[in-house]
Amino acid sequence: MSTLLLDRNTIKSLIDMADVINVxxxxxxxxxxxxGKMPAKTYLSLEHGDFRAMPAALPGSAGxxxxxxxxxxxxxGLPSIMAILVYxxxxxxxxLAIMDATEITAYRTGAAAAIxxxxxxRQDSHTIGIIGAGFQAHTQILAxxxxxxxxxxxxxxxxxxxxxxxxxxxxxFSIRNCLIxxxxxxxxxxxxxxxxSPVIKREWIAAGTHINAVGADAPGKQELDLSIIxxxxxxxxxxxxxxxxxxxxxxxxxxxxxxGDIYGTLAEIVAGKKKGRTDNSxxxxxxxxxxxxxxxxxxxxxFERAKxxxxxxxxxxxxx
Amino acid sequence: MSTLLLDRNTIKSLIDMADVINVxxxxxxxxxxxxGKMPAKTYLSLEHGDFRAMPAALPGSAGxxxxxxxxxxxxxGLPSIMAILVYxxxxxxxxLAIMDATEITAYRTGAAAAIxxxxxxRQDSHTIGIIGAGFQAHTQILAxxxxxxxxxxxxxxxxxxxxxxxxxxxxxFSIRNCLIxxxxxxxxxxxxxxxxSPVIKREWIAAGTHINAVGADAPGKQELDLSIIxxxxxxxxxxxxxxxxxxxxxxxxxxxxxxGDIYGTLAEIVAGKKKGRTDNSxxxxxxxxxxxxxxxxxxxxxFERAKxxxxxxxxxxxxx
Numbered sequence: 001m002s003t004l005l006l007d008r009n010t011i012k013s014l015i016d017m018a019d020v021i022n023v024x025x026x027x028x029x030x031x032x033x034x035x036g037k038m039p040a041k042t043y044l045s046l047e048h049g050d051f052r053a054m055p056a057a058l059p060g061s062a063g064x065x066x067x068x069x070x071x072x073x074x075x076x077g078l079p080s081i082m083a084i085l086v087y088x089x090x091x092x093x094x095x096l097a098i099m100d101a102t103e104i105t106a107y108r109t110g111a112a113a114a115i116x117x118x119x120x121x122r123q124d125s126h127t128i129g130i131i132g133a134g135f136q137a138h139t140q141i142l143a144x145x146x147x148x149x150x151x152x153x154x155x156x157x158x159x160x161x162x163x164x165x166x167x168x169x170x171x172x173f174s175i176r177n178c179l180i181x182x183x184x185x186x187x188x189x190x191x192x193x194x195x196x197s198p199v200i201k202r203e204w205i206a207a208g209t210h211i212n213a214v215g216a217d218a219p220g221k222q223e224l225d226l227s228i229i230x231x232x233x234x235x236x237x238x239x240x241x242x243x244x245x246x247x248x249x250x251x252x253x254x255x256x257x258x259x260g261d262i263y264g265t266l267a268e269i270v271a272g273k274k275k276g277r278t279d280n281s282x283x284x285x286x287x288x289x290x291x292x293x294x295x296x297x298x299x300x301x302x303f304e305r306a307k308x309x310x311x312x313x314x315x316x317x318x319x320x
Numbered sequence: 321m322s323t324l325l326l327d328r329n330t331i332k333s334l335i336d337m338a339d340v341i342n343v344x345x346x347x348x349x350x351x352x353x354x355x356g357k358m359p360a361k362t363y364l365s366l367e368h369g370d371f372r373a374m375p376a377a378l379p380g381s382a383g384x385x386x387x388x389x390x391x392x393x394x395x396x397g398l399p400s401i402m403a404i405l406v407y408x409x410x411x412x413x414x415x416l417a418i419m420d421a422t423e424i425t426a427y428r429t430g431a432a433a434a435i436x437x438x439x440x441x442r443q444d445s446h447t448i449g450i451i452g453a454g455f456q457a458h459t460q461i462l463a464x465x466x467x468x469x470x471x472x473x474x475x476x477x478x479x480x481x482x483x484x485x486x487x488x489x490x491x492x493f494s495i496r497n498c499l500i501x502x503x504x505x506x507x508x509x510x511x512x513x514x515x516x517s518p519v520i521k522r523e524w525i526a527a528g529t530h531i532n533a534v535g536a537d538a539p540g541k542q543e544l545d546l547s548i549i550x551x552x553x554x555x556x557x558x559x560x561x562x563x564x565x566x567x568x569x570x571x572x573x574x575x576x577x578x579x580g581d582i583y584g585t586l587a588e589i590v591a592g593k594k595k596g597r598t599d600n601s602x603x604x605x606x607x608x609x610x611x612x613x614x615x616x617x618x619x620x621x622x623f624e625r626a627k628x629x630x631x632x633x634x635x636x637x638x639x640x
Contacts, residue, residue, distance in 0.1 A: 053384050057364055062366060066406050073413070082639075086386050088371065
């Protein structure tokens, strides 16, 4: 037996959004049916950054993602975030593969938001507002394009260069550079900023908007006006992560929002235990923090694809 | 940049007990001085086994050990435990190496016990009792032989075959097969069994004995009579792990022992914040559960050795 080694270029060649959406939606369904296992993320905080250990298991798959966040890395020519995933056989614990998880993280985050939009956005949604034109914007657009027909994309970023780069790299889509209030008046809004104070104002939001709040992923981060959150039907990926580090963490910290105000988890909705949107005039929010079962589901897809294709490097790392 | 790949045979060729003891003792010292970081182990429990994520950092090193325990594996021709360690640069998060951690675990566990014996056993100790002649017995003997001169080793195991195998494989040492009560009457006793009820009786223990209680590593496990624990000076590697899964976990669960009864941590003693043995007639116990800073310290030693030697395989796993 040996352990497959799948580097970032290999993962890029194996991954595609349509299948990522399928396996991530199935992972939410299994979690909603109580068939997923996911202990809380562990944080290792150091002087210049932190690491997170994210273990999870689904029927037939298990593993851990080990991901760092070192904000000063770009000045050294390194990415801020470098993720590795160890993918194991849950029956024996054998490490079947070690893979780069940078693309996996970006793809599964886009997929989770688009799945949330499928259940929570109005069915006639066709405009997508993208707030923040960085790395994550690509996979948000790719994922929504899989689930919504003939979409028009309205992008805002403080950096005009970032918007131009996004438009050039996704030239097959209809993308236009907007003012923030125009981007926010789209049917579906994806907020992808690292903001620590609300950038989206209540008065810009039209009736019936669905918002994927993706940017907030640590204590103190917040992108939406409190009044938007208080009026909306709020769905989270993970109750504990969302309340400590998601979009709702600051309002909860201030006592302006409580865990009891959350409508439910995306897993409950995908599994049919709770309804998605029922009122076309309601504002809905998916508070996405990123969960390890999403990563494991994609890792299984890529491992099986690589094994079937053959020819990738492997190593007898462990053994008797 | 690339990530070094160090498989189990490579680790076997790079590791040696004298240096492992040095770096593990230094790791305890740094932790005692507040310079180590180690969030709690995370458990992922599945039907046929479990996984543990063990992250840690010391000045100049960081990483995570990901280790499984699948008790039924031997019937499938696989080891029960297969550990992998991702070793990172704490300054940038870059994954410098991925290595097998099975030998690392065995060596650091032996080293930690021998370091505890150095501070807690009588200085004239020369007999070592080994209870349980499995895999861990080798590294307990190797480690104690580094720190104690001309030792005589008394081994007990329910399996005579296991004792014979141990004696043959360590033929350079003076090892004899004993009754359990004779092995326990040694100056230093290492208990290495998976027992769930005490196997060591109070009346077998001579005045001034030091016991390394290594076997208990999960809730419900226990090797020593309660009266031994209650009378002894108890030192732990980690307060939380010891009280939930170490030798003292069952007495604490039953209300017969409390965290306040613990004398201190080995890190405090190595750092000089608390004294080791002061009374030659006292019984001392080191309750060893295994901590991630031990693994990271050894990983750093082996990474630097491999990098200096050169010629080991590597992969560009992550990157821009």
